[in-house]
Amino acid sequence: MNGRILRLELRRTVGIGIAAIIIVLMIGLLYFHGPWEQPPTAWTDQWNSLASWQRELLTFLWPVALGAGALQGLRDSRSGMLELLGTTSLPTRRRISPTTLAIGGWLAVGYLVVLAVGAVQVAGNTSYFPLGWVPIALVGILALIAAGLLGMGLGRLAPSRLTPPLVAVAALIAMVVLAGISPLAHPDGSMAVALLAPGIGNLLDPIHDVFTTVAGSVTLGQALWFAGLAVAGFVLLSANRPLARVAAAIPVVLGLVAALLVLPSNLPAAYARDDGASALVCADGTPTVCVSRAHENRLAALVRPARDALRLLSVLPGAPTSVVEDTRTDQGFARQPLPQANEVVLNFDDEDFHHSQPNLSPDQLRLAVLASAMAPTCVDANTDESDETTTARIRAAQAVAVSSLLGKPTSLPSYQYVQPQINSLQQGAWQTLRGLPADVQRARVTAARTAALTCHGDLLTTLTTGSA
């Protein structure tokens, strides 16, 4: 009996339409334009990124789901059968169960379809499969279902044709205001209150590494809050007396209090280091070549060019003997100590690696490792603001040092807007350096590398004059 009604409701409610809207809009926006396209945390790059960016898009679909739910909640009164339904002996809760199941089911289906579209691509882009993204996605589904149920409850509470647009726009306004309260927008904002919105992708916006994830307290707090809203929606739907309707406020308040107690109160507490993703995986044999588990699928292609590069570097006194990926994160966590002189530290998001572009040729990879060996490890490309000239001088020095090692002028991939400046600096310095005897060149390159590792002096000056 109930199965038949459920099938009927699956076809006749607004659920199918709202699922279609969710799928089309989410996928459309994901492919159109946004911060979710930027590697290394693009929505198609890592499981955590996919789950978090999809959550961010809920910011604009949550209000739509709320409004659609409200429209569904109006159905009984719009069809003028409230009194008739009141005369039946079937308890209201039993009667509305198939309808809520149908709406919740369609909302979950819409969310899962988009998740599947991303999952297919993520599976092709990374070999690292953590389980930490699953709760993030589940809370997204819970938030969407809560919007549907709460909307239905509000529609039943205030059966007016004005209810759906008003609650939808009110929710949209709430999203804008909550985003404005976030410490990311306002230095003295409240993180816990801002996290009452379903989106968490804006937390990812300033993060440019795959070793940071949202803290478990964020997910737990949001789960409590949206569970409270969902229960309130169900109470509103099944209540027939004013007092019972007032009771719907109880789960809302309980959810809110519990969430505010659990949710992090400041920005750094909202992040956690992803120890699984940042664990190092090393290739067999020597010299040592290691990458993070998140980038394990790049190891095979990297090993041979990296070892070639180490061989080229071995002519330098105190040459590095291993290649290791930089797994430091940039959100205020205790940074790992500066790498030792005998390590080449790689960052796949660097311009050397064409900003996380996959499928670089062995030559490009070798060049990237050589350039990384000459890079100042004290500058964090993601957080340290440096002016254009400094960037160009460092980049030119790296290129000249690599040219000297390879014995031929070599240019490195760089940002388009500084490329002309780098080229002219590089040509001048290369003319000076190439005329020198080989052992002097090696000494200069060694001095430049030491300067880079210890963060002292200008690399280009060291190369051309021998002293900083």
Next chain:
Amino acid sequence: MRWTALYLKSRRAPSTLVAVLVSGVAVWLLTRWFPDPTVGVKLPPLALAVGAAVAAGGLAGADPLLDRTAAIDWRTRRLAHVLVVAVVVVCVFQAIQATGGAQVIPFPAAVRDAAGLAGLAALGVAVVGAPLAWLFPVVWCAAAMMTPPSANTAVQVITWLLQPTGTTAATITAIVLGLGGALGYAVRGPRPTA
């Protein structure tokens, strides 16, 4: 006169007007209260959007199929209704701003936004029927809020509501939506709903 009064009553003009006024005041107060500039840009268009969204429900009578049987040329009346929606939404919000003493959205931008949104609401009524028509302005607003700003024309078209006055792509989008929606609705009429 009598016809107009009956028409307005059948299209629930009084409750719509109250909703437009109250929601406009609420958004204006929130914008004044909230100091953040990015929020200050995003909230004012929502005041116009909520007006268009609630007015969308009034673009059809209780029974669109019955309306069609009348020996009246509905097209001019429908066109006039959409135009009045746009004008009322602008005037109400302009009045709120004048009374409150703070202009949160420049008048030309308000005219552009209201015209486009009213057209969008009318399009919604023609395509999915009056009860669901609010989805059109609301969903477009939501998508515009989510899309990060960029000088790209496609982005400017999506975020036309948030563009400063005089952005060509935004103005053209508003005109296309306004005219297209109003004419489409005038010709097709509201989609009948159960």
